[in-house]
Amino acid sequence: MGSVNGSIDLRRDGDVAIITIDNPPVNALKHEVRAGLIEALRQIGDPAIHAVVIACAGRTFSAGADISEFGKPLKSPGLQEVIAALEAVPKPTVAALHGTALGGGLELALGCHYRVAAPGTRVGLPEIKLGILPGAGGTQRLPRLMGPEKALAAILSGDPIPTAQAHADGIIDEIVTGDLTAGAIAFARKVVSEHRPLTLVRNREDKLAAARANPQGYGDAAAKLTSRSGGRRAPAAVIESVRNAFTLPFDDGLAREQALFRELVVTDESRAQRHIFFAEREAARVPDMPQGVKPHPFERAVVIGAGTMGGGIAMSFANVGIPVIVVETAKDLLTKGLDRVADTYRTTIKRGRLTQDEMDKRMALISGSVELEAAGNVDVVIEAVFEEMGLKKEIFGKLDTIARPGTLLATNTSTLDINEIARATKRPQDVLGTHFFSPANVMRLLEIVRGKETSFAALATAIALGRKLAKVPAVVGVCDGFVGNRMLAKRGTEAERLLLEGALPQEVDGAVTEFGFPMGPFAMGDLAGLDVGWRIRKARGVKAEITDPLCEAGRFGQKTGKGYYIYQAGARTPTPDPEVEQIIVAASKRLGIERHKISREEIVERMVYPMINEGARILAEGIAYRPSDIDVIWIYGYGWPVWRGGPMFYADLVGLPHIRDRLALYAKRSGDKSLEPAPLLAKLAAEGKGFASVGAAAGAAA
Ligand SMILES: NC(=O)c1ccc[n+]([C@@H]2O[C@H](COP(=O)([O-])OP(=O)(O)OC[C@H]3O[C@@H](n4cnc5c(N)ncnc54)[C@H](O)[C@@H]3O)[C@@H](O)[C@H]2O)c1
Numbered sequence: 001m002g003s004v005n006g007s008i009d010l011r012r013d014g015d016v017a018i019i020t021i022d023n024p025p026v027n028a029l030k031h032e033v034r035a036g037l038i039e040a041l042r043q044i045g046d047p048a049i050h051a052v053v054i055a056c057a058g059r060t061f062s063a064g065a066d067i068s069e070f071g072k073p074l075k076s077p078g079l080q081e082v083i084a085a086l087e088a089v090p091k092p093t094v095a096a097l098h099g100t101a102l103g104g105g106l107e108l109a110l111g112c113h114y115r116v117a118a119p120g121t122r123v124g125l126p127e128i129k130l131g132i133l134p135g136a137g138g139t140q141r142l143p144r145l146m147g148p149e150k151a152l153a154a155i156l157s158g159d160p161i162p163t164a165q166a167h168a169d170g171i172i173d174e175i176v177t178g179d180l181t182a183g184a185i186a187f188a189r190k191v192v193s194e195h196r197p198l199t200l201v202r203n204r205e206d207k208l209a210a211a212r213a214n215p216q217g218y219g220d221a222a223a224k225l226t227s228r229s230g231g232r233r234a235p236a237a238v239i240e241s242v243r244n245a246f247t248l249p250f251d252d253g254l255a256r257e258q259a260l261f262r263e264l265v266v267t268d269e270s271r272a273q274r275h276i277f278f279a280e281r282e283a284a285r286v287p288d289m290p291q292g293v294k295p296h297p298f299e300r301a302v303v304i305g306a307g308t309m310g311g312g313i314a315m316s317f318a319n320v321g322i323p324v325i326v327v328e329t330a331k332d333l334l335t336k337g338l339d340r341v342a343d344t345y346r347t348t349i350k351r352g353r354l355t356q357d358e359m360d361k362r363m364a365l366i367s368g369s370v371e372l373e374a375a376g377n378v379d380v381v382i383e384a385v386f387e388e389m390g391l392k393k394e395i396f397g398k399l400d401t402i403a404r405p406g407t408l409l410a411t412n413t414s415t416l417d418i419n420e421i422a423r424a425t426k427r428p429q430d431v432l433g434t435h436f437f438s439p440a441n442v443m444r445l446l447e448i449v450r451g452k453e454t455s456f457a458a459l460a461t462a463i464a465l466g467r468k469l470a471k472v473p474a475v476v477g478v479c480d481g482f483v484g485n486r487m488l489a490k491r492g493t494e495a496e497r498l499l500l501e502g503a504l505p506q507e508v509d510g511a512v513t514e515f516g517f518p519m520g521p522f523a524m525g526d527l528a529g530l531d532v533g534w535r536i537r538k539a540r541g542v543k544a545e546i547t548d549p550l551c552e553a554g555r556f557g558q559k560t561g562k563g564y565y566i567y568q569a570g571a572r573t574p575t576p577d578p579e580v581e582q583i584i585v586a587a588s589k590r591l592g593i594e595r596h597k598i599s600r601e602e603i604v605e606r607m608v609y610p611m612i613n614e615g616a617r618i619l620a621e622g623i624a625y626r627p628s629d630i631d632v633i634w635i636y637g638y639g640w641p642v643w644r645g646g647p648m649f650y651a652d653l654v655g656l657p658h659i660r661d662r663l664a665l666y667a668k669r670s671g672d673k674s675l676e677p678a679p680l681l682a683k684l685a686a687e688g689k690g691f692a693s694v695g696a697a698a699g700a701a702a
Pocket of ligand 1: 310391435
């Protein structure tokens with residue numbers, strides 16, 4: 001007894017053996033853990049030991065496999081072997097769960113006879129988020145505890161299940177308040193003294209009966225749950241594997257699950273999702289940040305402007321318990337803005353995703369003011385007023401006199417020069433951009449825009465704040481549109497060109513959604529409103545050949561019931577409109593362009609390659625530190641399908657020489673020089689390399 005190896009401890013408490021996994025930070029099931037578990041299970045044969053508890057040290061039960069082992073030859077013992085050894089133990093086995101028991105961690109626990117958990121524990125099988133399926137029996141055992149349909153929904157979503165729900169669903173047998181290990185030991189003794197049955201999960205059949213009697217019901221549920229998963233392979237594999245749980249003998253189902261896992265783990269889909277898993281964590285790392293820079297506290301915040309973005313940003317604060325004051329110019333505007341926030345919460349309640357009590361708590365954290373002086377006593381100020389440089393500079397000038405030293409002064413501008421805004425203060429080191437995406441309370445991406453003089457402390461604070469707000473922060477440099485919108489603009493130009501050359505909005509949008517985006521550029525334009533850009537263009541004296549005539553005809557998008565598409569009253573489904581086709585055809589004619597059929601393949605190339613090209617320029621300029629940051633921005637801010645790994649990852653998959661050649665062709669055909677392959681892209685293509693070979697550019701962003 002004692003230390004089995006560097007990651008496993010085995011001790012006794014009277015007649016109960018306690019095996020503890022200790023592999024910080026999340027007790028990942030690396031090889032040493034698996035080998036140690038097998039060894040510990042071998043050592044508990046002593047007849048004086050009547051029961052076994054499996055627990056984890058630190059802040060959580062095991063959060064699953066060690067992802068860095070994926071794609072490498074598996075070193076024996078695998079997790080399945082560990083679970084088989086656990087199931088062979090003839091004494092009661094009890095898993096003691098706390099924190100998160102995820103993936104392989106939960107699968108290990110499912111190999112025990114019983115599971116107890118501390119309040120606040122969350123369990124789940126998140127493998128789908130990495131493009132794979134649980135590969136150590138999760139798809140066979142979970143349906144035996146909660147029923148196939150529920151298990152299918154849980155495995156397809158990959159989301160963690162809270163304690164109470166897991167208890168109600170039969171995954172957890174008892175919730176332990178107080179000391180978890182002591183509670184687990186007491187539970188184990190109860191099992192022994194009461195001679196409770198030692199039925200392994202693999203042998204339980206009761207929850208499978210309903211699906212066996214009505215397999216069609218399972219099929220219908222599966223179809224509903226995956227109606228939007230496109231051509232992805234992992235969801236289909238999960239459906240098959242969970243079905244096997246009630247149609248095949250257990251061991252056959254297990255073997256098939258293994259085979260499916262091996263097939264999935266080598267797909268581009270899974271590689272892409274693993275890439276994003278790491279990229280997301282990397283995107284907030286600033287290469288030249290010195291060691292030991294500490295974020296400032298952010299206990300109270302002010303948001304200036306109660307418009308679309310200000311309201312959403314205020315909600316993001318309240319949602320995580322940070323008190324926030326919203327500042328407006330007038331009482332009525334403030335009331336209107338806060339009413340809209342309350343309405344949004346009410347809608348969430350109606351959808352069953354929030355309780356009235358939670359809404360009340362959140363609303364109580366949001367207060368209003370018509371005095372900018374409210375910014376005098378807070379740690380963070382986020383400005384979200386109209387997109388006008390003069391106005392923003394005026395506000396930052398005032399903030400300079402009002403805010404305490406060290407207060408983070410952030411602007412939500414989407415286009416303006418942050419360095420110029422910073423210069424309106426005498427503390428440019430405290431100024432940066434926090435570019436939220438709409439709706440700000442929902443969208444995960446937070447572009448943190450680093451100005452020339454932004455201090456490391458301000459950057460560290462913004463990153464920590466972003467994480468606290470449950471966002472995915474990505475640090476970028478100052479340029480027009482930053483990373484995301486700058487690339488989006490390239491797609492917009494090409495989308496209009498496609499219409500002029502012969503495509504229709506529904507064809508372009510169709511190709512883009514088939515690629516995996518939730519929406520195409522034209523449906524997105526209708527949703528956002530076409531009039532905003534139209535007014536900006538008019539002020540700048542710029543023309544858009546198709547959107548301008550649409551706006552002149554009062555077609556502003558969904559808000560007027562008509563845009564690139566027509567919308568039935570109150571509905572959001574875009575329907576193609578012959579009137580739009582006429583406007584497009586007339587525009588082609590006016591410009592002397594002969595319309596022709598454009599293939600889906602070409603549409604996809606022209607929607608994606610110009611963005612990749614711009615991404616290459618952004619990298620060369622040091623506006624983004626790494627290609628993977630650009631991928632993160634497109635996945636969390638613009639709906640790029642995660643299973644395609646982001647534009648730069650996708651470019652490497654397609655191969656840069658092909659992209660270079662196609663861009664050269666499209667540049668020649670259109671006469672648009674910006675489509676010519678960017679120097680970095682051309683160089684990498686010539687060297688036979690990909691974007692993945694480009695390292696982080698230290699200190700370049702700004
Ligand atoms: N709407 C988007 O999708 C989006 C996305 C990202 C960033 N942004 C940026 O966010 C900012 C706000 O955009 P929005 O869409 O929320 O605009 P909005 O017009 O909906 O809201 C702006 C609000 O600011 C208020 N305001 C104006 N001057 C003020 C002042 N001096 N003090 C306090 N409040 C003042 C206005 O009354 C209005 O309620 C802009 O910089 C915009 O570029 C917008």
